[in-house]
Amino acid sequence: MADIEKIYRESGALLEGHFILSSGKHSKYYLQSAKVLEDPKRAEELAKLLAEEIVKNGIEVDTVCAPALGGVLAGYELARALGVRSIFVERKDGVMQLRRGFELSRGERVLICEDIITTGGSAMEAAAVVESKGAEVVAFAALANRGLCSRSGSGKEAAAECKLPAQKPFFALEDFEFEIFEPQECPLCAEGSEAVKPGSRGN
Numbered sequence: 001m002a003d004i005e006k007i008y009r010e011s012g013a014l015l016e017g018h019f020i021l022s023s024g025k026h027s028k029y030y031l032q033s034a035k036v037l038e039d040p041k042r043a044e045e046l047a048k049l050l051a052e053e054i055v056k057n058g059i060e061v062d063t064v065c066a067p068a069l070g071g072v073l074a075g076y077e078l079a080r081a082l083g084v085r086s087i088f089v090e091r092k093d094g095v096m097q098l099r100r101g102f103e104l105s106r107g108e109r110v111l112i113c114e115d116i117i118t119t120g121g122s123a124m125e126a127a128a129v130v131e132s133k134g135a136e137v138v139a140f141a142a143l144a145n146r147g148l149c150s151r152s153g154s155g156k157e158a159a160a161e162c163k164l165p166a167q168k169p170f171f172a173l174e175d176f177e178f179e180i181f182e183p184q185e186c187p188l189c190a191e192g193s194e195a196v197k198p199g200s201r202g203n
Contacts, residue, residue, distance in 0.1 A: 004174035011036045018193045026186040029178040033115035037073040047077035062109045067122040075113040096125040106134035117142040120164040140170045147177035
């Protein structure tokens, strides 16, 4: 298995500083998978590794569906590696929707793919859209797991914050377990450091 953390570091995708996560919590580290995926060859290699895990576990997939925007590239490459079609859901007026002419058939086997899974909130929103069309969510996948959810084969229990269903397999290439803090309890804030929301200052 490839050294995923090394790949993230060498790609400049494992950022160190003082960040506000999508959950509103603070952390010294942030994963920016877009920096890994900007290299098509590397994206292809990682997707093939993820596909191998999925196939090895006997998961049959007809379609990969990703939540936009972060999951789109990862989802496309994973679909390519699996030899199936790739679609995505996106937010309109704050609600995740299937648009752009994408359709799902009743009973179609769909894998939900993200670039990174933290609690799995966006993945579950995507899953709800897929299931509302009569399709079946067979598994979840991501390049990286923030460690709150239990990926297949890791042997680690999911944290209470994990929103992914325990009865559906979750595949990821690596666990990145970083300490996170409530804003009012953040030691970095206590030191006078200013938290940055990733993307707002060129991150």
